[in-house]
Amino acid sequence: MKALIQRVSHAQVDVAGETVGQIGSGLLVLLGVDRDDDQAKADQLLHKVSHYRIFADADGKMNLNVQQAGGSLLIVSQFTLSASTKKGMRPSFTSAASPALAQELYEYFSAQAAQLVPVQNGQFAAHMQVSLTNDGPVTFLLEV
Numbered sequence: 001m002k003a004l005i006q007r008v009s010h011a012q013v014d015v016a017g018e019t020v021g022q023i024g025s026g027l028l029v030l031l032g033v034d035r036d037d038d039q040a041k042a043d044q045l046l047h048k049v050s051h052y053r054i055f056a057d058a059d060g061k062m063n064l065n066v067q068q069a070g071g072s073l074l075i076v077s078q079f080t081l082s083a084s085t086k087k088g089m090r091p092s093f094t095s096a097a098s099p100a101l102a103q104e105l106y107e108y109f110s111a112q113a114a115q116l117v118p119v120q121n122g123q124f125a126a127h128m129q130v131s132l133t134n135d136g137p138v139t140f141l142l143e144v
Contacts (some may be wrong), residue, residue, distance in 0.1 A: 001041045001084055001105070002032040002081045005139035007054050013122040014129045016106045021120035022079055028132050031039030031095040032081025033105045042109045044144040049073070062138075066117055070074050076122035076130060099125065111135045 005027050012022035029049060054062050055069035066073065079102060083091035097105070103124050113119050122128050 001037040001045045001047055001144050002020060004030040004032075005048050005049060005052065005054075005140050005142060006030075006132060007135045008051060008074075009133045009135045011078055011130070011132035013074065013120075014131075015123045015126045020123050020128075021074055021076075023072040023074045023118070023120050026117070027066050027073050027133070028130070030073055030078035030081060031106055031109060032078050033102040034037075034082050034095050035097045035101065036099060037101070037105055039105070039108055042092050042105050043112065044111055045142060046112050048142045048144065049101045050113065051066075052140065052142065054140065064116045072118040072120065073101065074120045075106070075110050075113065076128065077102065077124050081139050114127070129143070 004040055008028050008132050009025055010029040050067060051064050051065045055064040055066065055071065057063040079096050082096035083093055084090050084095060106124055110121055
């Protein structure tokens with residue numbers, strides 16, 4: 001399971017011209033689910049996402065996590081994070097989870113996250129337009 005996290009001052013997801021999720025300060029979480037992932041891995045990844053210290057403290061150091069900074073999460077399913085790009089000129093998605101498993105773990109991850117911080121979501125399996133203002137820029141790929 002993978003999460004590409006970006007510290008943002010604003011992020012939103014639109015589907016068919018309508019905003020389905022948006023946040024102010026927090027993290028945009030692009031969530032990739034592989035076929036061997038399960039709820040235990042989702043829990044591990046959520047712990048990393050929610051505790052990763054990438055927000056500035058009073059001294060301007062990256063020392064606070066999203067909870068301590070009072071931020072939110074915008075969680076967007078991103079199956080292309082499971083792509084293998086090592087060979088050829090076209091990505092392979094053989095390691096990606098089935099749509100049913102990906103949706104189950106995406107919804108589980110989002111529900112668990114909502115117990116920790118305010119959460120907004122994209123729309124699973126929709127064609128989305130994601131816009132953001134990356135604060136820093138600060139971007140990390142977290143994997144479990």
